[in-house]
């Protein structure tokens with residue numbers, strides 16, 4: 001058995017994976033065009049580049065109304081505010097996601113209610129969501145996580161039954177489709193992030209798809225310092241400047257040209273990965289829901305059985321990383337984020353909603369399992385490296401499984417390295 005790279009053996013992956021973001025002369029030309037135009041900022045909204053990007057994005061993703069803004073966190077805050085959701089309202093969010101999904105309701109003055117996820121998709125579990133609904137619940141934010149989608153049929157049924165606003169957090173789901181319909185166009189709002197790591201990026205940026213024209217006008221006013229954007233000029237809001245610059249929009253106009261070919265390749269290689277990974281002992285490939293008709297690969301998540309690997313996800317990811325495979329062990333459960341620790345949030349436990357503020361007492365078994373030992377996240381560039389890139393990742397994982405499951409000394413050595421922080 002070959003020795004693991006983390007313990008001084010040869011690396012599985014000889015070549016580096018392709019870098020992100022991709023750029024070429026077109027990006028330089030796009031930015032130069034904006035610089036020479038003299039219109040760098042986002043005012044008046046929408047600028048020429050901004051409008052062009054929104055139209056192209058809607059043509060790709062579906063939906064009739066889009067508002068481009070600073071990032072994929074304010075998109076959700078703006079959606080909530082446009083829908084009139086704020087002080088004292090409760091918003092359901094999944095426990096397994098980036099903190100932004102819960103920070104956005106807090107910024108709008110609402111209370112995020114943390115709900116566990118489904119073990120097959122790691123996305124919000126509709127049954128757990130229904131159990132958390134109270135007479136204060138006004139909205140739900142399903143996150144389409146990694147390469148998965150939330151069961152949008154079940155979410156829309158809940159929305160109908162309890163009269164909830166649905167904001168799809170599509171930070172990971174550009175191009176994804178459910179029953180042929182674009183992610184972000186099924187609920188009342190779809191929120192997309194264009195931050196650096198995302199599969200369509202300008203460094204920063206966010207796009208909000210709105211189902212109704214009225215909501216889109218409200219959202220536009222909120223991001224444009226409260227100015228009215230309706231035909232009569234009457235619909236003013238309490239807004240601020242959340243616009244993006246034309247420089248960013250110009251980069252997005254190039255990114256969206258490249259996107260279809262990248263997305264197609266990633267999706268094809270993810271199907272190849274599903275097959276290849278299912279041959280590695282101790283790996284659980286997350287099952288594909290057949291209603292999820294187009295998969296978009298931001299991160300490909302699978303689960304490991306620590307018994308069969310002899311180790312948990314942190315050890316496995318550290319070993320994979322040193323084999324040259326870009327990966328991560330994923331988020332922590334939402335209730336552990338600093339955001340909710342009293343020293344930062346300064347949230348006193350109010351008498352009105354005490355159960356929602358006892359973050360240390362919350363039990364979220366599926367999210368905890370995913371975070372603490374089960375989930376492994378693979379980066380998107382593995383899938384842009386073609387079948388050889390996938391083969392290397394699978395070979396590295398098989399080598400790690402074979403070594404760690406038969407050598408507890410190697411596991412102890414890696415743990416020692418991790419605790420001494422000599423590896424990431």
Ligand SMILES: Cc1ncc(COP(=O)(O)O)c(C=O)c1O
Pocket residue numbers: 070071072073074097098100101143169171172193194195205206
């Ligand atoms: C699931 C999820 N939601 C929201 C966001 C927030 O996006 P942004 O960083 O553009 O504010 C992120 C991103 O980083 C994310 O991963």
